[in-house]
Amino acid sequence: MSHPSASSPVDVPPAGTSAPADRSAPWWAWAGATLVALTVAASVGVLAGLVRRDDFWLVAVVLAVCVLPPAALLGWFLVVRPRTGAPEPHAGDNVEHRWTQRAASGAFWDVLAVAGLALAASSVTGLELGGAFALVAVLLLALTDFFVRHAVVARRES
């Protein structure tokens, strides 16, 4: 094997240190993310409370609390994340990206198959399933299927 002449050196940060573009978000970014989270959670809570007027405050508070974690994630994604770290122009080349794509694709087809089978079984047996139960079941199936597929393909290709 001939000794290759490497291309011009690229600025590579020393091991154990972060790349120059990695930085902490300023305090006001976190404040903005918090504001986004609280606004989204409160809005969803109020909207839900207006739908169920007989238990307005109970429904509003419960829904707001339930929505707060994903709303916080949304706030982080919109406000904090753009201010930390450099964008990854080659993110699609990462093996993890392929794992995620394959896991999501497989989970999609599995959900379709299971939903179809469940619908057929329901039609044959006459069993009525509540809408909320069905939706939760689909959500749990999709999430579990995705994470299991991701773990399997990651173990196989790492």
Added chain:
Amino acid sequence: MDNDLAARRAALGWSQAELAARLGVSRQTVISIERGRYDPSLPLAFRIAEVFGCRIEDVFRP
């Protein structure tokens, strides 16, 4: 695909993390390529060849 990425990297004294940083990918990506468990995309293959100063077919073999 078979490749001699690990040997070329070692010849230059680069760690997997260093090579990953130069290629703009994760360290796990470099690991998977070296083990032959992940075939890089064409743009990534070109960047690999450019980093090592050789042709794609010098690094990868079907």
